Amino acid sequence: METVDLGGGAHVLRGAVNSGLVETENGLLAIDTGLDRGAANRIARAAEELRRPIVAILNTHAHADHHGGNAQLVRRFGVPVHAAAVEEAVIREPRYEPVYLYGGAAPISALTSKFLQAEPSPVDHVVRPGETVTIDGRELAIVDLVGHSLAQIGVRAGGVLFAADGFFGREPLEKHGVPYLVDSGRWMETLRALGEVDAAWMVPGHGEPVDDPRDTLALNLRVLQDASDWLRGRFHRGPARTEDLLVEFAEAMGMRLVDPPSYVLNRAAMLGFLSTLEREGAVRVEISGGRWTWMAAET
Numbered sequence: 001m002e003t004v005d006l007g008g009g010a011h012v013l014r015g016a017v018n019s020g021l022v023e024t025e026n027g028l029l030a031i032d033t034g035l036d037r038g039a040a041n042r043i044a045r046a047a048e049e050l051r052r053p054i055v056a057i058l059n060t061h062a063h064a065d066h067h068g069g070n071a072q073l074v075r076r077f078g079v080p081v082h083a084a085a086v087e088e089a090v091i092r093e094p095r096y097e098p099v100y101l102y103g104g105a106a107p108i109s110a111l112t113s114k115f116l117q118a119e120p121s122p123v124d125h126v127v128r129p130g131e132t133v134t135i136d137g138r139e140l141a142i143v144d145l146v147g148h149s150l151a152q153i154g155v156r157a158g159g160v161l162f163a164a165d166g167f168f169g170r171e172p173l174e175k176h177g178v179p180y181l182v183d184s185g186r187w188m189e190t191l192r193a194l195g196e197v198d199a200a201w202m203v204p205g206h207g208e209p210v211d212d213p214r215d216t217l218a219l220n221l222r223v224l225q226d227a228s229d230w231l232r233g234r235f236h237r238g239p240a241r242t243e244d245l246l247v248e249f250a251e252a253m254g255m256r257l258v259d260p261p262s263y264v265l266n267r268a269a270m271l272g273f274l275s276t277l278e279r280e281g282a283v284r285v286e287i288s289g290g291r292w293t294w295m296a297a298e299t
Helices: 037-050 070-077 088-092 096-101 170-176 184-194 214-237 242-253 260-279
Strands: 003-007 010-013 019-023 028-031 054-059 081-084 125-127 132-135 138-144 153-157 160-164 201-204 283-288 291-296
Touching: 003 037, 003 201, 010 037, 010 160, 019 037, 019 138, 019 153, 028 037, 037 054, 037 070, 054 070, 054 132, 081 088, 088 096, 096 260, 170 214, 184 214, 184 260, 214 242, 214 260, 214 283, 214 291, 242 260, 242 291, 260 283
Parallel strands: 028 054, 054 081, 081 125, 160 201
Antiparallel strands: 003 010, 010 019, 019 028, 132 138, 138 153, 153 160, 283 291
């Protein structure tokens, strides 16, 4: 892992999940803390190299790989945690993540590893899109980046926008295909809005920081649009039950259904496309033979 200086007192600690390190009056604000204690300790070492202490944490959203290091940093440094409204409930109670992925029931054990259920963390301050907040003397703009998760935010520090999973870098997007999401329509709106942002750098949660995001944002949009178009076209061939549709969708989009975590994550992503299409009047749901069945709205 390496720490990259983006200017204006903003740094990114590169890794499987990128963490921001923003200089404040008395130290550093850590933006997202990675998956676990190991990630937190790497953030602490990066802070030592920058010769500034960690003074606060800000979480953009409540997926385990973005807040799993919180508890370790709080233990080591006693720092306050700031988090996005709505998302903060899961950061406080991480068991909600496998619960909602499992459909609201107590999850099976395969869904309770650190990849889907982080160590619990306090949240001391809630931040909301559109606000400008000051953390240890550093002014930060909170940006709405809904779509990948229910209430994800980005953080702008001067000319650098830490965009979390508002978009994915080219390499992880090409490697994994259709990313996890909760609302494809809202995410596409977010991507278009990011295209209008004037920033010296944009930092995705996964992938390389970009000083010109146009091609990367266009790739993200194309991936989402292709998946949406495939689903629209699928219903011209007739109705489909959710589980059968998931197998077809995964095969068409190059998604792997190999274990319970990959299954529930990809199912949730597909449902995020279908809920958008239902909202747009393109598909509808019918319970047929006791099974949840999707079909074109006009049938």
